[in-house]
Amino acid sequence: MSRVVHEFTTTVPVWKPYVTPLDLAEASREQLDALKVTPSNTKVSDYVLVLAHDVETLKHRTPLFNAVMYNKGGLSRAEREIGAVGASMVNRCIYCAAVHAGRYNQLTKDETVIDAIFADGNDADIEPRLKAILNFSVKLSKCPSDADEADLQALVDAGLGKDEILDLILSTSLFGWANRLMHTLGEPLAE
Amino acid sequence: MAENDDVIARIVGIEPGSALAEVVAGRADVMALTQQTHDGALMPETPGGLSHAERAALACRIAKINNDSEFEAHFETLLDKADASGDAARFADIWFDGGGDIRLKALMRHVDLVAHAPKDATRHDIELLREAGIAEADIVRLAELIAFVSYQIRVAAGLRLMRGLA
Known part of the structure; x- marks a missing residue:
């Protein structure tokens, strides 16, 4: 049984989408590029598969996220x-x-x-x-x-x-x- | 839009050679990716079920919800360039709730909720979009538009405060 978490916690919950994630079998070339899917890396989270419906923001969002959180200095x-x-x-x-x-x-x-x-x-x-x-x-x-x-x-x-x-x-x-x-x-x- | 336009730098008024310009240059990669996402959210090559004009008008509405008149003016300019016909421009009117059009009503209701109080959003809000005939991919496009514009407005708000630092 699973229940929705409403209180703040450091135990990471499972994220269940309301929107249907992209089916990788139907993904376009551009979507696969943005998802960085390769034959050796086919594990993609439901969250990213949901965002893949809007590939024109996702392709910039991933590098932007990494830069903001992990850039050197500052x-x-x-x-x-x-x-x-x-x-x-x-x-x-x-x-x-x-x-x-x-x-x-x-x-x-x-x-x-x-x-x-x-x-x-x-x-x-x-x-x-x-x-x-x-x-x-x-x-x-x-x-x-x-x-x-x-x-x-x-x-x-x-x-x-x-x-x-x-x-x-x-x-x-x-x-x-x-x-x-x-x-x-x-x-x-x-x- | 010029190829090398940087909306945040223009709106905040970051003077070339200023102390703020120097600090922001240290995160040039983030600022460039921010501008590229702006273009991808507002003027995508494949707009799906949300036209460029509708996106600009909804972004204008989000700027108003954030009391940001400079972003409001920016998105109005995009709206003019998008050659809005029909109802798109009415999205920018904060007092317009969609009238009898179920699709317009659902889009604006969702924008108002997620821009202003995302904490109150539930599964039901996504169901309302679906019931209004909005496709799965367009629900995600709409969410990204609201979320990105909310981000961009906050980056600019923070940088405006930083302008005053010696």
């Missing part, structure tokens, strides 16, 4: 994950929050920060730098964005350089995108 990988988690909490994307909270925990070997964020949201008792990052990401994720000069100044005061602030803007905004796909095109199930 904000640490772990702190980019906090941007992703802040957005995913505002948009209540349980799946994205689980994956990226889990990545933060893996990268830092510390589960206390995510535990505090999932328990208390914006009021989480975490170190000032992480609090400024979380707060900025939550406010930028509202619609319309609620982030203002004071929130940006809080990042500067917490010691973030301009390159780090840019990376935080990008990872937070990227999850404004990812959440609007993952959370609206399918649901997270506990196995």
Whole structure:
């Protein structure tokens, strides 16, 4: 039996699409290219097979995602994950929050920060730098964005350089995108 | 659109040679991919069931939901270039709810929901699109359009704040 997960967790659920994923047997050349399907790599997630219905965005989206989250320099990988988690909490994307909270925990070997964020949201008792990052990401994720000069100044005061602030803007905004796909095109199930 | 247009740089007003331009240049790959996705979401070679004019008008609606008048103007320009005929342009009217047209009504309802409060979206919202006759691939095209424009508007909002940094 599986049930829909509604609470934030670091246990990654199974994502079940509402929309029919692309059938690889019917995929066009362009779709196969965007999916990076090769004879030796035929495992593609349902999520990506759903997105393959719109190959003209998917073909740019995958390299863009990797660049925003893994590019060298700038904000640490772990702190980019906090941007992703802040957005995913505002948009209540349980799946994205689980994956990226889990990545933060893996990268830092510390589960206390995510535990505090999932328990208390914006009021989480975490170190000032992480609090400024979380707060900025939550406010930028509202619609319309609620982030203002004071929130940006809080990042500067917490010691973030301009390159780090840019990376935080990008990872937070990227999850404004990812959440609007993952959370609206399918649901997270506990196995 | 010029081949080398960068919508975000233009809208934010990133001055060449400025401190902000230098920071953004460090992520030139991301900015270029963002522009390419913009073109793929707004002016795809294979638009499927969502015309270029409908995409531009819906994007304009999303800009309004985000209170972003500069993106609103940008998407209006795209709408003019797309040579809108029929009802497409009415999508940009935030007070228009589709009237008696079930397809228009479903598209706008979904755009308003997912742009503003994606947390409230459920399986039922996808079923409503299907019931309105919207094909599976077009449901994904619509989701990508809303999601991408929401991303682009946030990147620009953050960069506007950064303009003020010494």
